[in-house]
Amino acid sequence: MDTAGVPGELGQPTELHCHLWETTPVKENKVYTIGYEGAGLEDFLATLLTAGVESIIDIRDYPGSRRAGFSKKALQAHAEGAGINYVHLKGLGDPKAGREAARAGKFDEFRAIFETHMLSDTAQQDLAAAIDLAGGAPSCLMCYERDPQHCHRAIVAVKIQKSSDFEVMHLGVQKNAARKYGAPIERGDIKNVK
Numbered sequence: 001m002d003t004a005g006v007p008g009e010l011g012q013p014t015e016l017h018c019h020l021w022e023t024t025p026v027k028e029n030k031v032y033t034i035g036y037e038g039a040g041l042e043d044f045l046a047t048l049l050t051a052g053v054e055s056i057i058d059i060r061d062y063p064g065s066r067r068a069g070f071s072k073k074a075l076q077a078h079a080e081g082a083g084i085n086y087v088h089l090k091g092l093g094d095p096k097a098g099r100e101a102a103r104a105g106k107f108d109e110f111r112a113i114f115e116t117h118m119l120s121d122t123a124q125q126d127l128a129a130a131i132d133l134a135g136g137a138p139s140c141l142m143c144y145e146r147d148p149q150h151c152h153r154a155i156v157a158v159k160i161q162k163s164s165d166f167e168v169m170h171l172g173v174q175k176n177a178a179r180k181y182g183a184p185i186e187r188g189d190i191k192n193v194k
Contacts, residue, residue: 029167
């Protein structure tokens with residue numbers, strides 16, 4: 001018996017398959033997070049470009065860094081040179097007391113401090129701005145700490161997720177990502193910006 005073209009045979013759609021395809025929800029809104037601890041700037045940018053990130057949302061309270069290229073103005077220039085928008089939202093930064101608690105390994109205290117901070121008007125305004133940014137383009141919350149579970153960006157990401165049904169994806173900077181991707185180096189000389 002010739003079964004070519006019979007629904008249900010290999011390669012032929014069935015009513016069930018079409019129904020599942022049409023009703024399976026796909027989350028289009030994603031918010032990424034990344035920490036640059038131990039990373040080089042070129043690999044950091046290449047990791048973001050590989051993930052399709054179009055906007056960095058820097059949520060450091062103090063956006064200075066001893067790592068070359070990660071201070072606010074330098075990072076903004078490098079990101080924009082690579083075709084990535086950069087925004088600093090200080091209101092989503094972890095206050096000094098929270099950073100000190102996290103460094104001391106007092107993570108419950110760190111979380112309590114940061115959750116209290118998130119009730120402030122400034123934090124709420126910047127959270128709304130982050131939600132708007134993430135809703136408009138693939139965006140990534142950025143801070144220093146490599147492990148998102150020990151960083152306030154995971155708390156911010158969950159708040160964004162709950163407010164607007166975003167999917168949260170934590171990125172790790174991929175070593176040698178720049179060599180594989182190549183674009184950040186081609187789009188601009190990121191070594192000459194301090």
